[in-house]
Amino acid sequence: MDRQEQYRNRAEQVLLHTYSRFPVVIERGQGVYLYDTEGRAYLDFGAGIAVSALGYGDADYEKALVSQIGKVIHTSNLYYHIPGIEAGEKFLKASGMDRVFFTNSGAEAVEGAIKAARKYGKKKYGQERYEVIAMEHSFHGRTIGALSVTGNEKYQEPFRPLMGGVRFAAFNDLDSVKKAVSEKTCGIIVETIQGEGGIYPASQEFLEGLKELCVQEDILLIFDEIQCGMGRTGTMFAWQGYGVKPDIMTSAKALGCGVPVGAFAMTEKTAAFSLEAGDHGTTYGGNPFACAAVSKVFDRYEQLGILEHVRKVGPYLEARLEELVSQYGCLKERRGTGLMQGVEAAGIPAGEIINRALDQGLLLLSAGNNSIRFVPPLVIETVHIDKMVKILHNCLKELG
Ligand SMILES: *Cc1c(COP(=O)(O)O)cnc(C)c1O
Secondary structure, rough: HHHHHHHHHHHHHOOOOOOOOOOOOOOEEEEEEEEOOOOOOEEOHHHHHHHHOEOOHHHHHHHHHHHHHHHHOEEEEEEOOOOHHHHHHHHHHHHHEEEEEEEOOOHHHHHHHHHHHHHHHHHHHOOOOOOEEEEEOOOOOOOHHHOOOOOOHHHHHOOOOOOOEEEEOOOHHHHHHHHHHOEEEEEEEEEEEOOOOOOOOHHHHHHHHHHHHHHHHHHHEEEEEEEEEEOOOOOOOOOHHHHOOOOOEEOOHOOOOEEEEEEEEEOOHHOOOOOOOOOOOOOOOOOOHHHHHHHHHHHHHHHHOOHHHOOOOOOOOHHHHHHHHHOOEEEEEEHHHHHHHEEEOOOOOEEEEEEHHOOEEEEEEEEEOOEEEOOOOOOOOHHHHHHHHHHHHHHHHHHH
16 A cells, blocks of 8 residues: 555544545645645645646745734734725725635535625615525525535535525526516525536626626625635626625635635615624634735736736636637536636536546646636646646547
8 A cells, every 4th residue: 555545534534524625635735736745746736726826836925824823823803904804905905805705615604604694685675675686507605604605406405495585596597596586586696607507607798687687686796705705807806807796705715825715895875774783703714814815916917917817817828718718528518717717528427537637747627517617827828828738739639
């Protein structure tokens, strides 16, 4: 039994079996590579599920974390602290929102957004205004509230009954949303680009139509930017690329670049009728350590010109993937924006390609609809994209 196998066996003895993990024990990372316990390098096109935007070993980011550890890691939200102020200011500046609440995860950000929308509806229109419209094939997280707005039968089924007052509509189908709207609707939640569902960008008309509908009916438009936000599409938040501003938005994943942190934010107009003192809370959420990470992430994005970089390498990745799709019959379609791309496989399981890529030192993720998902660190360079494509060529040739 080799060393990695021993580690894997130990893991399987203690951890709840909620994941089928890849058979690799990761020990460290540098740049856009991860290394296993045997020193094998893996080119990382998954970034820990779209989290590690700065890659691994960014000295400035690490220095900021260490420095904050030396001061104070946690205070609770009963006191003010400087990292919280700075992270909040930078988040609002980047998003154009007016109020932010930091959470520990994406799911909690979604919970907060749902609560904020319900509070708004009830405070302004009375007890019956509590329904949320969500999209089919969406993903918003695994807690009961977030799961209740996640349009995936497989994820929902074992946990029913879920939170009530949720209606589903078809993504990119405005008429379907309109049919679901009633006097009871307080919010519409939508991923600007569906991630787990298979990398499906919202259409311009859909988001514009939703906005118009929401303004007309005073329904809150909630964009879940947990995966597609933080620069992944070449704007800080994907909705900025559409020019359609939500009333509430969520963030997480790359927000802390690995330190667990999320956020939900809203406009002042929303906040005026929404969560008040005592309505919501968290013990750790937005603690000094998490906020020091967020604050430094925004600094590094600026210093490294991350958005410009994504706008440069994103189209290159897109073009190289298009080339693959045109060459192999087992690849059906490319979808996505910037460094959030998906390629749908046909005739063979996407997982088969992904497993072969792993054997050749390339980390990829799957997504819904039998797709391969490409969400690399945002500091990825064209040479890494070339290398990734070369490995994929090898895998696809093997598969015939
Ligand atoms: C990952 C994800 C979530 C859930 O985030 P967690 O941090 O895993 O709770 C919610 N929404 C979207 C769009 C996501 O991609």
